[in-house]
Amino acid sequence: MLSNLKTRKGMFILSGAVLAAATIILLGFNIFKDNAAAKVNGEMISKEELNQVLNDQYGEEVLDSLISEKLIEQEAKNKKITVADSEIKAELKTLQDSYGGADAFEEAMKSSGVSMDRVNKDLKTYILTRKILEPRINITDDEMKTYFEENKTSFEEGEQVKASHILVEDEKTANEIKDKLANGADFAELAKEYSTDTGSKDNGGDLGFFVKGEMVAEFEEAAFSMAVNEISAPIKTDYGYHIIKVVEKKAASEAKFDDHKDEIKETLLSEKMQSEYTTWLEEAKKDAEIKTY
Structure with missing residues (x-):
């Protein structure tokens, strides 16, 4: 890689x-x-x-x-x-x-x-x-607007869910955690204690926002059907058993140019840098005294 x-x-x-x-x-x-x-x-x-x-x-x-x-x-x-x-x-x-x-x-x-x-x-x-x-x-506003119009669909945001989860290997442990949550235990603390997902457990199970297509089907179906602050029953996937808590939701929104200007400028800058690097390097080598042995 x-x-x-x-x-x-x-x-x-x-x-x-x-x-x-x-x-x-x-x-x-x-x-x-x-x-x-x-x-x-x-x-x-x-x-x-x-x-x-x-x-x-x-x-x-x-x-x-x-x-x-x-x-x-x-x-x-x-x-x-x-x-x-x-x-x-x-x-x-x-x-x-x-x-x-x-x-x-x-x-x-x-x-x-x-x-x-x-x-x-x-x-x-x-x-x-x-x-x-x-x-x-130099990157002009016209260049950025043209890029936006040509790639508008890529900037559109679908419905998003922000969720946390606790992942364990077996259903028995998942049900025990579910009972603890029902009795008032803190979700984040249980995630730190039990979750096998090393990428999120230290953050209390926080997965951030995600859109449809980013998670496995069973997890995604549950998360998008839940209400904010709702905690799921154990959800089985190929990774194990998940207890999911939905923290926040964002509705789908149409892309607006002003919201993506910085991102577009960065993209165009990177594209131009690659060709500009070649030009600059040729100039630098031409002006330099280079001896190879």
């Missing part, structure tokens, strides 16, 4: 596989003994052989990425552009959410061999790049 790690708007960040290769190449294979990268039935594969293969496969791509990164750093320094830790944390949170949360993102990192230090460095580079490019990009 992280073989080509990207931010929410698609700005390229160095791939985990390429960076792993780069790390090995740049370290010079100091970890190997007796000049051996491996031995097969006593016959040695030398670190020079491995180095040559990695350079042949990844060398040009890695070097080009590092040159681009260096140009971005130099431009940011010249223009006194900086990135605060809070900006990196906010961008990381958005990236984690795009993978389904911090745990899912961490698993994807592990499977791809990408370190958190590398992710933070790439996010910093992305933010610097964005700050460099934004002044070069």
